[in-house]
Amino acid sequence: MDRSVQQSEKLSAQSLRDLGSxxxxxxxxxxxxxxxxxxxxxxxxxxxxxxxxxxxxESYGERxxxxxxxxxxxxxxxxxxxxxxKVNGDNGLxxxxxxxxxxxxxxxxxEHGVGIGLARGSNHFGPISPYxxxxxxxxxxCLVCSNATTTIAPWGGSDARLGNNxxxxxxxxxxGNHFMLDMAISVAARAKIRAALRDGMAIPSTWATDExxxxxTDPAKALDGFLQPMGGYKGYGLALMVDLxxxxxxxxxxxxxxxxxxxxxxxxxxxxxxxxxxxTKVLGPSGWLLERMKDFVQILHASEPADATRPVLVxxxxxxxxxxxxxxxxxxxxxxxxxxxx
Amino acid sequence: MDRSVQQSEKLSAQSLRDLGSxxxxxxxxxxxxxxxxxxxxxxxxxxxxxxxxxxxxESYGERxxxxxxxxxxxxxxxxxxxxxxKVNGDNGLxxxxxxxxxxxxxxxxxEHGVGIGLARGSNHFGPISPYxxxxxxxxxxCLVCSNATTTIAPWGGSDARLGNNxxxxxxxxxxGNHFMLDMAISVAARAKIRAALRDGMAIPSTWATDExxxxxTDPAKALDGFLQPMGGYKGYGLALMVDLxxxxxxxxxxxxxxxxxxxxxxxxxxxxxxxxxxxTKVLGPSGWLLERMKDFVQILHASEPADATRPVLVxxxxxxxxxxxxxxxxxxxxxxxxxxxx
Numbered sequence: 001m002d003r004s005v006q007q008s009e010k011l012s013a014q015s016l017r018d019l020g021s022x023x024x025x026x027x028x029x030x031x032x033x034x035x036x037x038x039x040x041x042x043x044x045x046x047x048x049x050x051x052x053x054x055x056x057x058e059s060y061g062e063r064x065x066x067x068x069x070x071x072x073x074x075x076x077x078x079x080x081x082x083x084x085x086k087v088n089g090d091n092g093l094x095x096x097x098x099x100x101x102x103x104x105x106x107x108x109x110x111e112h113g114v115g116i117g118l119a120r121g122s123n124h125f126g127p128i129s130p131y132x133x134x135x136x137x138x139x140x141x142c143l144v145c146s147n148a149t150t151t152i153a154p155w156g157g158s159d160a161r162l163g164n165n166x167x168x169x170x171x172x173x174x175x176g177n178h179f180m181l182d183m184a185i186s187v188a189a190r191a192k193i194r195a196a197l198r199d200g201m202a203i204p205s206t207w208a209t210d211e212x213x214x215x216x217t218d219p220a221k222a223l224d225g226f227l228q229p230m231g232g233y234k235g236y237g238l239a240l241m242v243d244l245x246x247x248x249x250x251x252x253x254x255x256x257x258x259x260x261x262x263x264x265x266x267x268x269x270x271x272x273x274x275x276x277x278x279x280t281k282v283l284g285p286s287g288w289l290l291e292r293m294k295d296f297v298q299i300l301h302a303s304e305p306a307d308a309t310r311p312v313l314v315x316x317x318x319x320x321x322x323x324x325x326x327x328x329x330x331x332x333x334x335x336x337x338x339x340x341x342x
Numbered sequence: 343m344d345r346s347v348q349q350s351e352k353l354s355a356q357s358l359r360d361l362g363s364x365x366x367x368x369x370x371x372x373x374x375x376x377x378x379x380x381x382x383x384x385x386x387x388x389x390x391x392x393x394x395x396x397x398x399x400e401s402y403g404e405r406x407x408x409x410x411x412x413x414x415x416x417x418x419x420x421x422x423x424x425x426x427x428k429v430n431g432d433n434g435l436x437x438x439x440x441x442x443x444x445x446x447x448x449x450x451x452x453e454h455g456v457g458i459g460l461a462r463g464s465n466h467f468g469p470i471s472p473y474x475x476x477x478x479x480x481x482x483x484c485l486v487c488s489n490a491t492t493t494i495a496p497w498g499g500s501d502a503r504l505g506n507n508x509x510x511x512x513x514x515x516x517x518g519n520h521f522m523l524d525m526a527i528s529v530a531a532r533a534k535i536r537a538a539l540r541d542g543m544a545i546p547s548t549w550a551t552d553e554x555x556x557x558x559t560d561p562a563k564a565l566d567g568f569l570q571p572m573g574g575y576k577g578y579g580l581a582l583m584v585d586l587x588x589x590x591x592x593x594x595x596x597x598x599x600x601x602x603x604x605x606x607x608x609x610x611x612x613x614x615x616x617x618x619x620x621x622t623k624v625l626g627p628s629g630w631l632l633e634r635m636k637d638f639v640q641i642l643h644a645s646e647p648a649d650a651t652r653p654v655l656v657x658x659x660x661x662x663x664x665x666x667x668x669x670x671x672x673x674x675x676x677x678x679x680x681x682x683x684x
Contacts, residue, residue: 081455081624083425113423116456116620141591157645157654169583171591179586181579213648230573237523237657240642241511244521248634249483249513249625255641276618278458282423283591292590299597300582303499306555312499315579 010330028071094125132170180316352672370413436467474512522658
C-alpha cells in the first residue's frame with residue numbers, strides 16, 4: 001500500500017484491528033489489553049461513531065506516552081457481595097477497564113440473574129454502544145454509565161461542576177437487531193461545537209452558554225463556557241444520577257474532583273463507570289423476550305412518519321445498519337490516522 | 343369539625359392517613375393494603391406532590407367501584423433467579439403492587455447486594471419519590487420506573503405510541519437528606535396543560551403537538567394531540583428504555599398494548615414497574631458513602647447562582663423541606679377531597 005496517499009482508505013475491520021492492536025502494543029500495552037481496546041474502538045468505527053473510534057489512538061497514545069494513563073495497570077476485581085463487584089482500574093486505558101468490568105459483571109449476572117459492576121481508577125472508556133452490543137449478543141440487558149470531565153453547570157448555577165455524563169441501555173433483539181441507546185446528557189456534544197468553530201458556523205442558542213452562563217450562538221464563546229443539559233433541570237438530575245452511580249458509589253472521582261484530560265493530561269482522572277447486567281433468559285421461556293422485542297419495534301415502525309422520507313427509527317438501528325455495510329465494504333480511515341497507525 | 347366548611351383544612355399526616363385508610367377499606371380494600379396505599383399517597387402530599395397524593399382517591403376509588411382495579415388481588419411474588427423477582431400484581435392498586443415489589447426487592451438486595459423486581463398486572467403506582475425515600479431510609483440506592491398510557495409519539499412519528507414513562511433514582515444522604523430524582527419524560531406534564539386549559543392560558547410550543555403532530559400553543563389542541571419528550575430523540579430513547587425494563591421485560595403490557603384508564607376505566611391496564619435496589623452498605627465502610635454524599639451536595643450548592651435569589655438545588659431538597667414543614671404544620675386538604683374522605 002502506498003503510504004503517501006493523502007485521502008482516506010477503506011480497510012477491513014480485521015486489518016484495522018491488527019494495525020490498532022500493534023500500535024497500542026508499541027505504546028507498551030500488553031497484547032491482550034491492546035486487543036480489548038482495539039476491538040472496542042473498531043466496533044465504534046463499524047457503528048459510524050468516528051469521533052469515538054480508532055481516532056482516539058491519538059489522545060490515548062499521548063496520555064500513555066506521558067504517563068497520564070498506565071500501559072500495564074494491575075486491574076483488581078473484588079466481589080463485595082454475591083452480585084456486586086468493585087473494580088480498581090489502576091489508571092489503565094478506559095476501554096480495558098470498561099471491558100474487564102463488563103465481562104466480570106456478566107459472570108456475576110449469569111450466576112444470580114443480575115449483577116452490578118462499579119469501576120474506579122479509569123479513563124475515557126469509549127462510546128457505550130460496543131458494551132451494549134457485546135452484552136446483548138450474550139443475552140444480557142445492560143445499563144451502562146460513566147462520569148466525565150466537568151462541562152455542565154448545575155441547574156441555576158454559573159460554573160461547570162458536572163460532566164456530560166453518558167448513559168446507555170441495551171437489550172437483545174431478534175437476529176442481532178439489538179436495542180442500543182447511547183446518549184450524553186447535553187443537548188449537543190462539544191465535538192459539534194468544535195466542528196462549528198472550525199467551519200465558521202453559528203450554533204443554536206440552546207446548546208451552550210458563555211462563561212458568564214448566558215446562552216450564546218458563538219462556538220468560541222461556547223467552548224469557554226459550558227454545555228446545556230437536555231430538558232433543563234431534568235437533564236441536570238440525570239447527569240447527577242449517573243455521577244452518583246458511576247462516581248460516588250464506585251469510589252471514583254466525581255463532579256469537580258474529576259481531572260480534565262485536556263488541562264492535566266499527565267494526571268490520573270480516576271473516572272468511574274457503572275454496569276448493570278440482567279440475564280434475560282431468567283425472565284421467561286426461550287424466545288419469549290425476542291418475540292416481544294420484535295413486536296415492540298414493529299409497533300414503533302408502524303407510526304406514520306411526520307416526514308414521509310424519514311421513517312420512525314429505534315435506537316441502535318442506524319449503528320447496526322452501518323456495521324453491516326462496513327463489514328461488507330470496509331471502514332473509511334483518514335490518511336492522518338493511517339499514518340499514525342503505521 | 344364542621345363538615346360544611348368549603349375551604350381547605352390543615353390535617354396532620356396521621357389524621358389524613360386514618361381517613362384515607364378507612365376510605366380505601368370502605369372500597370373493599372383489606373386493611374393492610376389500604377394502609378400501604380394511603381401511606382404512599384400521604385407521603386406524596388407531604389412532599390407537596392398534590393396531584394399524586396390523596397387526591398387520587400377519586401380516580402382509584404372510581405376504578406375500584408367499577409371493577410377496573412381489584413380490591414382484593416392475589417399478588418404473587420416469584421423468585422426467578424437468586425437476585426431477580428417477578429411480581430404478578432393481579433390488577434391490584436398500583437401503590438400496593440409497587441410497595442410490595444419494593445419490599446420484596448429490598449429483601450433480595452439485602453442478601454445479594456443488589457436485586458431487581460419486575461412487576462406486571464399493575465396500575466398507576468403513585469409518584470416515585472415515596473419509593474425512593476423508603477429505600478433510602480433503609481440504606482438502599484434505588485432506580486424505579488414504570489410505563490404508562492400512551493401520550494407521546496415515536497420520534498419522527500405522528501401518533502401516540504409510548505407513555506410519559508416516569509423514572510426515578512434515589513440514594514441515601516446524611517441526616518435523611520436523600521437524593522431523590524423523580525421525573526417523567528415529557529417536557530411538561532399533561533396536568534400542566536389541563537391547568538392551562540382551565541385557566542384559559544396558552545402553552546409554550548415546545549410542550550406538545552396537535553393531533554397532526556404539529557407544535558401548538560392551544561392547550562385544548564394539545565390535549566387532543568401528544569406530549570413532546572424532553573431532548574427530542576434522547577427523551578424518546580429514555581422513554582423506550584423505561585418501557586423495555588418496566589413493560590417488555592416484566593411481562594406487562596407495553597407501548598400501545600397499555601389500556602387507557604380514561605378511555606377504558608373498567609379494563610385492567612396491566613402496567614409494569616421496574617425496581618433496582620442496591621444495598622449501599624456493601625460498597626464501603628460505615629459512614630463512607632454519607633461523607634461522599636455530603637461533599638457531592640456541597641460542591642453543587644457552592645456554584646454561584648445565575649439568579650442570586652435562586653440558589654442551586656439538588657433533586658429531593660424541595661420535597662424534603664416541604665415534608666418537614668407539613669409534618670410540623672399539617673397538610674392542606676381541599677374541601678372536596680375532605681368530603682370524599684369523610
